[in-house]
Amino acid sequence: MSGATPTDRPKIVMDARFTRMDHHDGISRYGASLMAAVAPHADVTMLIHDERQLALLPNLPWVKINSPLSPLELFVARKVNKLGADLVFCPMQTMGSWGRNYPLVLTLHDLIYYEHPAPPGFLPAPVRVLWRLYHKAYWPQRVLLNRANAVATISHTTLSLMRKHKLTKRPIRIIGNAPQGERTPRDPAGQPEKSLTYMGSFMPYKNVETLILGMADLPDFTLNLLSRITPERRAELVSIVPTGATVVFHNGVTDAQYDELLLRTTALVTLSKAEGYGLPLVEAMALGTPVVVADTAIFREVGGAAAHYVPADSPSDFAAAVRTLAAPAAWTESSTASVAQAATFSWDASARELLAIAQELRG
Template sequence: MDARFTRMDHHDGISRYGASLMAAVAPYAEVTMLIHDERQLALLPALPWVKINSPLSPLELFVARHVNKLGADLVFCPMQTMGSWGRKYPLVLTLHDLIYYEHPAPPGFLPAPVRVLWRLYHKAYWPQRVLLNRANVVATISHTTLALMRKHKLTKRPVRIIGNAPQTERTPRDPSLAPEKSLAYMGSFMPYKNVETLIRGMAELPDFTLNLLSRITDERRAELEALVPIGTKVVFHNGVTDAEYDELLLRTTALVTLSKAEGYGLPLVEAMALGTPVVVADTEIFREVGGEAAYYVPADSPHDFAAAVRALDSQEKWAASSTASVAQAETFSWDASARELLSIAQELGSARPGAACH
């Protein structure tokens, strides 16, 4: 399993997805992780590993030469960019979303040459088709993304859902205990995330604190601070640990996001698993993840956002939402995702009891 997209200090969405899926598959098959830097091991399960080139290296074109030597029965990559020229093994590539066709600004952490290629790549769908058609099977994480893939005819290969899920062994909060008057946002500050509307909505929530948890550049922070209404409380944490994140989720009123585009929305299901209600933009993917438990509002309406938060001022409504959130989160499972990947391996004729997954 390709673990080279794992971060070295803290997980992002794809990093957590890959690491969690590897841990879930390990009880059922012999798993070897492919890494490119030993610092990645701090965020990965304790499994056998092999160090190869970075996925951003020009050597990625020839990565199959190294993987062939490992005798892999199946290779799973949590992205769609893994090199495949000359491969001698079945390959599963993953497409998480199509966000960057509508919102083409690349993530800031990518090197400048990669950001240029990123923009060019997302100007048309044919490069995506070329990448995906190299696989035996294409994985995605939601029915929403699957529908978009079919709409744009992105691949001729079979497409299967290997979904995201919350972390295991997390104890939900007691719904009878009133939450503190705070809100939590976990996500990047790219324009499509629409954090501006959250901040504007705080004008009608002066007794609440909005906690913006993710790391942020000084420039972007200055842009958002200029929008904070006078007399409101907005806190920029500039990154929190997993433990700090869980601790806040266990006492806050709600997790909030008005993002206009997502492939899944992992923060939603993480919050719901702990019994924390979610107030989110009314989008197809959030409807898929949040089900009947979430509060949905128009993405560009600060007033409707504030009204949804105010509805949770009622302890009775908050407790009911907390209970419903836990039930909704339980519909997602890493074990189910692991079993789906193993099913794919078996269908490709490459997996047997004790067979290796790389």
């Protein structure tokens, strides 16, 4: 991002109100990482609604306003107008815009919930009802996205779906995901422990059941399920663990614990049937950890030639793919290829794209 002088620095307001309080989810991490990447090249101000969010955000100027789930969101532009932004970026598509006097970029990560409409459990009950109604047709999405000057998404796969369903008349730009921070790969000549790692939610479309059933053919491997899980969902999954299989529910891990597991596991695994990107794949590959994933368009885009693809509903094919990595030479080759594939994604490239949009909308 060379060539800019201090006077060229745009003033960008970035909506950080979707940041979680104590641990990142995908959108929370995406927003925080993009802010950190843009900050060296622009005057960034973050919007928050709770000061506890600051623990997971970069050390940047911030302004506290209403929650994005508040009825006051309809009038949020009245507060944002006062900040004099050259550009406002929101990592979601729901930011209020009535009466705004600034350029606005909204983000659509995926179209998962049109096919799998069950809403995230952390949303309030009234919002979950609206969520289901919203995803029964595409026109509400069009109304939201067409309020922006430009629309961001995180993958070519989602961009293609947006064009297929004609979701916006606005320019669509890819501001992609990437591994967080500097990540030192493991030694590809070393041999991993016989364990597998899953990072993700336990919503039905994530298809964790097939991972668990596949462990029937992998009695010498341990499957680590890292994310937080409700007691009810855990009981459902425990009930299908095959006899002789080892499945460990961690119910949440820190970033350091996550990386430590990735650095010794045989592979990161996911048979999710729908994703907007698949950040755990890139996080694992950046550390030299192979990935075994469902054969979907988005995983093909992210995993390239380095990933191992299997039919999403086949426990036996999943187990067979893991078995191929038990051979030392195969694992070393896959580890090396994974690092090279992960290097094709960077937050610096995403920051450049956002800064280019800011320059275009200023000009």
